[in-house]
Amino acid sequence: MKKNQSYIDSVHSAGRRWNIFVMLMLFAYPIAAGLIYHTAPDWHGFVLGLLATAPMYWAVAVVETITYVPMLGAGGSYLSFVTGNISNLKLPVALNALEQADVKASSEEGEVISTIASAVSSIVTTLIIVLGVILIRPLTPVLNAPVLAPAFAQMVPALFGALGTVFIAKNVKISIAPLILMLALFIAVPALNASTVGIMVPVGVLFTLGISRLMYKRGML
Secondary structure, three states: OOOOOOHHHHHHHHHHHHHHHHHHHHHHHHHHHHHHHOOOOOHHHHHHHHHHHHHHHHHHHHHHHHHHHHHHHHHHHHHHHHHOOHHHHHHHHHHHHHHHHOOOOOOHHHHHHHHHHHHHHHHHHHHHHHHHHHHHHHHHHHHOOHHHHHHHHOHHHHHHHHHHHHHHHHOHHHHHHHHHHHHHHHHHOOOOOHHHHHHHHHHHHHHHHHHHHHHHHOOOO
């Protein structure tokens, strides 16, 4: 950290530099592969695919930034958006750490705790992946056992259920409307599934904020 530079300033400075570095590294692999194997993508198909998918990801990127940054803080957001798995790993870990420390993400204490939680989550995830790669062959028969299939299918719901119970218990009035909305949407539109979580989580957050503001103005909170 430079002299007279605040902690938040140093986070933004380092975060921007490392995000640009990671972005360059992500682009470096396909470019290097193309140069080594003397090949290039089908640009016509690439452009058509980009036009079909990019607008959705741009919208999701804007919504997720608005939604997640206030909950993760600056440092946690830089780390989480680079390492991924925000909604099902980084966000629950950071929120639980903030809850245990009884601090807000917007405070300097919250910034530090959220950043540490996101970093530890990333390190643990990486170690588990490495361990999984090493043990995948001997563990394949066990992991493919039919008796374990229902458990693997419920891992993410169990994680969010345990985390959600804590927050719902503290804000019962606020939780009713979003719970009804999400239940109605997933029952009425069965096509909504795990692949839509990137959109549905921000939608639920924005809806909850709107309902909470309305309830506050009417003296219900």
